[in-house]
Amino acid sequence: MSDWLFFIEVSLAGLGSGALLSLTALAFVLIYKATQVVNLAVGEILMLGGYLFFAFAAGMGLSPWVAIPLAVIGGGIVGGIVERGIIRPMLGEAAISVFMVTVGLGSVLVGLVELIWGTDPRSLPNFIATAPLFLGEAYVSRKIAVAFVVAGIVVTVFLVLFRFWRGGVALRATATDQAAAYSCGINVPGVFSLAWIIGCATAAGAGVLLGAISGISPTMGIFGLSALVVVIVGGLDSILGALVGGLALGLIQSWTGTYLGGEYTSVVTFSLLIVALMIRPYGLFGTHEIERL
Amino acid sequence: MTGDTILDVENIELVYNKSVQVLRGLSLKVPRGQVVTLLGSNGAGKSSTLKAVSRLLSLENGEVTAGRIRFDGQDTRGMEPHALVRKGLFHVMEGRRVFEDLTVEENLTAATFALSGRGVKRTSFDMVYDYFPRLYERRQSRAGYLSGGEQQMLAIGRALIAQPSLILLDEPSLGLSPLLVEEIFTIIGRINRQTGVSMLLVEQNAAVAFAIAHYGYIMENGKIQLDGPSERLMADQDVREFYLGQSDGEKSRSYREIKHYKRRKRWLS
Numbered sequence: 389m390s391d392w393l394f395f396i397e398v399s400l401a402g403l404g405s406g407a408l409l410s411l412t413a414l415a416f417v418l419i420y421k422a423t424q425v426v427n428l429a430v431g432e433i434l435m436l437g438g439y440l441f442f443a444f445a446a447g448m449g450l451s452p453w454v455a456i457p458l459a460v461i462g463g464g465i466v467g468g469i470v471e472r473g474i475i476r477p478m479l480g481e482a483a484i485s486v487f488m489v490t491v492g493l494g495s496v497l498v499g500l501v502e503l504i505w506g507t508d509p510r511s512l513p514n515f516i517a518t519a520p521l522f523l524g525e526a527y528v529s530r531k532i533a534v535a536f537v538v539a540g541i542v543v544t545v546f547l548v549l550f551r552f553w554r555g556g557v558a559l560r561a562t563a564t565d566q567a568a569a570y571s572c573g574i575n576v577p578g579v580f581s582l583a584w585i586i587g588c589a590t591a592a593g594a595g596v597l598l599g600a601i602s603g604i605s606p607t608m609g610i611f612g613l614s615a616l617v618v619v620i621v622g623g624l625d626s627i628l629g630a631l632v633g634g635l636a637l638g639l640i641q642s643w644t645g646t647y648l649g650g651e652y653t654s655v656v657t658f659s660l661l662i663v664a665l666m667i668r669p670y671g672l673f674g675t676h677e678i679e680r681l
Numbered sequence: 682m683t684g685d686t687i688l689d690v691e692n693i694e695l696v697y698n699k700s701v702q703v704l705r706g707l708s709l710k711v712p713r714g715q716v717v718t719l720l721g722s723n724g725a726g727k728s729s730t731l732k733a734v735s736r737l738l739s740l741e742n743g744e745v746t747a748g749r750i751r752f753d754g755q756d757t758r759g760m761e762p763h764a765l766v767r768k769g770l771f772h773v774m775e776g777r778r779v780f781e782d783l784t785v786e787e788n789l790t791a792a793t794f795a796l797s798g799r800g801v802k803r804t805s806f807d808m809v810y811d812y813f814p815r816l817y818e819r820r821q822s823r824a825g826y827l828s829g830g831e832q833q834m835l836a837i838g839r840a841l842i843a844q845p846s847l848i849l850l851d852e853p854s855l856g857l858s859p860l861l862v863e864e865i866f867t868i869i870g871r872i873n874r875q876t877g878v879s880m881l882l883v884e885q886n887a888a889v890a891f892a893i894a895h896y897g898y899i900m901e902n903g904k905i906q907l908d909g910p911s912e913r914l915m916a917d918q919d920v921r922e923f924y925l926g927q928s929d930g931e932k933s934r935s936y937r938e939i940k941h942y943k944r945r946k947r948w949l950s
């Protein structure tokens with residue numbers, strides 16, 4: 389096999405996991421845009437999505453095509469409850485306190501999952517054919533290709549909705565000026581809820597796709613940290629940043645994992661984060677410095 | 682009484698952060714279909730009064746601790762701001778507050794949420810563009826790139842989209858050139874005459890406010906000091922001197938007159 393072909397295959401795999409990063413980053417962006425909360429529990433909601441699918445498909449024996457929407461809806465419900473029950477009462481508190489609460493929420497979710505399903509990794513029932521796919525001569529895992537296509541479609545749909553749907557206008561208006569949004573008759577608390585519901589549903593969906601590729605475990609929420617790197621670099625409130633940043637980080641992780649060794653991926657990922665934060669020192673909470681890519 | 686009074690503010694007191702009292706028993710009325718102006722110097726509490734009426738106050742940790750506000754006969758206590766907008770009370774906030782990242786058209790789209798659940802037909806954007814042709818030319822540009830005057834037009838345009846029965850206008854003249862102020866106030870007056878919408882207009886520029894208002898209130902330190910029909914206020918010696926910057930004849934501001942004004946203020950309060 390030529391080096392060139394191998395490089396292409398590695399890159400294609402990178403784009404596949406990159407698309408999942410974009411999808412997860414989208415969950416961060418939606419929630420941050422509406423409520424200015426960096427929800428660190430996105431990774432754990434993603435994990436929960438994987439386990440919900442596992443419970444519905446393997447546990448209850450439902451068809452995967454029923455289990456997938458149920459897992460996505462389940463993620464949305466959790467998001468809605470968290471927003472109403474925990475985040476909304478904290479309105480007006482310092483950003484850092486709300487952030488810490490989401491960190492705690494993540495640990496609670498991990499604990500719950502471990503209580504119910506144990507700590508062992510599990511694999512999900514197959515719902516994507518295993519026969520490999522060839523793009524020209526290059527081999528791609530079919531699962532990764534499916535994940536890429538689905539994530540790509542979802543992110544694109546969100547981009548379009550944001551621009552052209554009236555609800556997208558409401559979300560962007562709320563993100564720009566809450567009082568002015570109220571003054572236009574926009575149901576601002578409703579926008580908060582919707583953003584959390586859709587954001588967490590998206591994360592849960594990403595969890596199903598990720599679980600299909602590499603199995604599920606209570607620690608898979610780590611994936612959310614990579615997505616967080618994407619949004620910090622790409623812009624916490626930029627969907628386009630999530631899309632581009634996710635694909636870029638997917639490629640970088642795939643290349644370093646292959647050519648330098650798996651142990652280097654997180655070193656490189658977080659070095660990238662540090663460099664990004666050094667260039668944009670107000671990083672995490674200084675929204676205006678990182679608004680757009 | 683509710684039939685001809687669209688807004689009735691009775692003796693309200695307003696406190697920020699549970700500690701700073703800004704309004705001390707303020708009352709005013711807006712008759713249906715009329716333009717009423719509320720004048721006062723910096724920090725008198727004009728914007729706070731409007732925020733109390735639109736309930737946007739709740740976003741700033743402010744609270745109406747006494748008195749009553751009725752819009753269209755209904756007590757507004759406890760209502761959410763967006764719900765009040767959907768009942769037809771639109772607040773054009775101080776400083777324009779357009780959504781800078783959104784285009785002109787998207788700003789108008791945002792205001793269509795004011796029509797939710799009201800079963801009325803969506804307002805055509807053309808109505809806004811008829812009043813403000815300049816907005817039509819800039820309809821695809823980001824609102825942040827508009828001039829101050831155009832942003833004020835957009836802020837009023839959003840109110841038009843909402844088909845309100847009462848518009849609260851907070852200092853639409855802020856930061857605009859005299860020529861532009863005149864243009865915008867002419868249009869505000871026309872909107873009132875043509876659509877019949879009632880307005881409560883807060884201003885520091887008393888001259889332009891009186892030009893379109895039927896009735897005026899003058900407030901100091903959180904309560905009304907003087908009120909009356911525009912013509913009468915305009916003819917009032919103190920108002921001419923302190924709000925219109927005119928002094929009659931060769932007399933300049935004398936200590937005696939200032940004393941007289943102070944005495945009168947005390948008498949009125």
Ligand SMILES: Nc1ncnc2c1ncn2[C@@H]1O[C@H](COP(=O)(O)OP(=O)(O)OP(=O)(O)O)[C@@H](O)[C@H]1O
Binds near residue numbers: 727
């Ligand atoms: N959110 C707030 N928290 C605390 N105090 C406030 C708040 N908003 C206004 N104030 C205070 O209330 C008083 C009245 O303010 P307000 O904005 O109502 O005045 P105004 O008459 O609109 O003045 P201007 O003509 O300068 O706009 C001021 O002393 C101001 O400092």
Ligand SMILES: [Mg+2]
Binds near residue numbers: 727728729775851852
């Ligand atoms: Mg003011």
